[in-house]
Amino acid sequence: ETGVTQTPRHLVMGMTNKKSLKCEQHLGHNAMYWYKQSAKKPLELMFVYSLEERVENNSVPSRFSPECPNSSHLFLHLHTLQPEDSALYLCASSQGYNQPQHFGDGTRLSIL
Amino acid sequence: GIQVEQSPPDLILQEGANSTLRCNFSDSVNNLQWFHQNPWGQLINLFYIPSGTKQNGRLSATTVATERYSLLYISSSQTTDSGVYFCAVEAWAAGNKLTFGGGTRVLVKP
Numbered sequence: 024e025t026g027v028t029q030t031p032r033h034l035v036m037g038m039t040n041k042k043s044l045k046c047e048q049h050l051g052h053n054a055m056y057w058y059k060q061s062a063k064k065p066l067e068l069m070f071v072y073s074l075e076e077r078v079e080n081n082s083v084p085s086r087f088s089p090e091c092p093n094s095s096h097l098f099l100h101l102h103t104l105q106p107e108d109s110a111l112y113l114c115a116s117s118q119g120y121n122q123p124q125h126f127g128d129g130t131r132l133s134i135l
Numbered sequence: 136g137i138q139v140e141q142s143p144p145d146l147i148l149q150e151g152a153n154s155t156l157r158c159n160f161s162d163s164v165n166n167l168q169w170f171h172q173n174p175w176g177q178l179i180n181l182f183y184i185p186s187g188t189k190q191n192g193r194l195s196a197t198t199v200a201t202e203r204y205s206l207l208y209i210s211s212s213q214t215t216d217s218g219v220y221f222c223a224v225e226a227w228a229a230g231n232k233l234t235f236g237g238g239t240r241v242l243v244k245p
Contacts, residue, residue, distance in 0.1 A: 056233075060176075065139075065221075065235040065236060065237050065238070066221070066223075066235040068232050068233065068234075071232070079230075079232065081232075111176050113178060122166075123166075123168060123180055123183040124168065124180070124223075124233055125180055126170070126177075126178040126179075126180070128175075128176065128177045129176045129177070129178070131176065
């Protein structure tokens, strides 16, 4: 039990589909993050939410749309993705900035 | 932004061997974490170590913040230690975002 749960673990979708990734943390943390890990590249920070407000958006294409309805849940809505969006998407949470981040197991996304 | 470089990029070990992984960073940091990503993609937090030395079983880490590097020591390596080890830092200069290094890919052979 990592404390950060991501669903689904694997997702295959076509470029015209709409799907959502879900992240739930059971650690009482105030900050949540989405990262993208592509093959042979460092993890890239996509979005940061602190106290349910988006505080960071790293020039991510609009086909990725985050949602944080409360401090325990974070979603990543996907629409009209491209093949290069195939990657491992990792969610993390922390008590706040400068605090250790704890990661979920990730969702491995494949775009056909 | 801050640069995080890890070395070596790849490491092959015989089971039982010891090794040292290095992480260099280009600016002062407020936070440094070491992670292990196993072959299934799970990213496990090993150490939160902005400075000093910590030990956890066969693993230990040392960060010398004034010289901008951190070391991860693996002793008596086991096949389950295989995977990619990432160093990540948070720095005021980078807006307090966690910036990851490129990782060291470790393979421990039986």
